[in-house]
Amino acid sequence: MTTVSSPGTPHHTDLTHETLTQIGEIAATLAREAGELIKTRRAEGVSVASTKSSVTDVVTAADREAEELLLRRLRELRPADGIVGEEGASVESTSGITWVLDPIDGTVNYLYGLPSYGVSVAATVADAQAAADGRRAVAGAVYLPVTNELFTAVEGGGSRLNDTALPGPAEVPLDRALLATGFGYTKARRVEQAGVIRQLIPQVRDIRRMGSAAADLCLLAAGRLDAYYERGLQPWDYAAGLLIARESGVHVYGRDADTPPGEPLLIAAAPSLAVELREAITHAYAALDESEIDEAP
Numbered sequence: 001m002t003t004v005s006s007p008g009t010p011h012h013t014d015l016t017h018e019t020l021t022q023i024g025e026i027a028a029t030l031a032r033e034a035g036e037l038i039k040t041r042r043a044e045g046v047s048v049a050s051t052k053s054s055v056t057d058v059v060t061a062a063d064r065e066a067e068e069l070l071l072r073r074l075r076e077l078r079p080a081d082g083i084v085g086e087e088g089a090s091v092e093s094t095s096g097i098t099w100v101l102d103p104i105d106g107t108v109n110y111l112y113g114l115p116s117y118g119v120s121v122a123a124t125v126a127d128a129q130a131a132a133d134g135r136r137a138v139a140g141a142v143y144l145p146v147t148n149e150l151f152t153a154v155e156g157g158g159s160r161l162n163d164t165a166l167p168g169p170a171e172v173p174l175d176r177a178l179l180a181t182g183f184g185y186t187k188a189r190r191v192e193q194a195g196v197i198r199q200l201i202p203q204v205r206d207i208r209r210m211g212s213a214a215a216d217l218c219l220l221a222a223g224r225l226d227a228y229y230e231r232g233l234q235p236w237d238y239a240a241g242l243l244i245a246r247e248s249g250v251h252v253y254g255r256d257a258d259t260p261p262g263e264p265l266l267i268a269a270a271p272s273l274a275v276e277l278r279e280a281i282t283h284a285y286a287a288l289d290e291s292e293i294d295e296a297p
């Protein structure tokens, strides 16, 4: 058995090179298949099927149909693997691998016909330090159907956009950084996020809120953004994008140097900028009024 280790991270996995390659190909194939499906459904017309955490947190029929497609295909191709999907897919793993799926990340963009949405597919293994959900992606793909861009990574193998290796973002100081972020769906969460961003805007080149965390992490890997942070992401939002970003050389933090990224915070940028941004975010949180803080997990 060939043991695969990652030069980009201190982790080791006992998956063989062949298994990693196989699951990387499956992630890419399925992200593209589900992406083609949601693109077709978009052209046919989209409406809200239901709402989740608030009236603005929507689900379309295409979210569900794409997750069903991913679930069916993974059950055929990798029957021993577990599955966790944003729209409720849940299968126990007997292989040690669990697929984490976001059938449409950027659902509000999808609803409005804005381009930043896509499918996120990640194969993960248990790792308490890697991310807040206790899982680490070892292979992942994010497919953006509008631009026909397939972002992929396998642990230790770098990340790619279609067939081209991704360089990662350049190091720039915070005052020249193009910073992306996102907002949650509840009022209390947005009050808190507004309080933080009010303090960050004067410190950076500019801010982007494009509406898909998975895409934001991939655009960071491609060097089209300098930094990204968000409070309150779910594992399916970041599972594949985090690996793609890390494999391009991005450093990722949680709330501080010792907290894994994810909930409550994910902070990502080139190494020095990531530290600078983390400090700026820490200061911004410390300066919030108590009434602005969202106590919800």
Ligand code: IPD
Pocket: 086, 102, 104, 105, 106, 107, 108, 181, 182, 183, 184, 210, 211, 212, 213, 214, 230, 232, 233, 237
């Ligand atoms: C959302 C997007 C958005 C982020 C939110 C996520 P969804 O996922 O990734 O950019 O700001 O936190 O919930 O609802 O479009 O799958």
Ligand code: CA
Pocket: 086, 102, 104, 105, 106, 236, 237
């Ligand atoms: Ca999502």
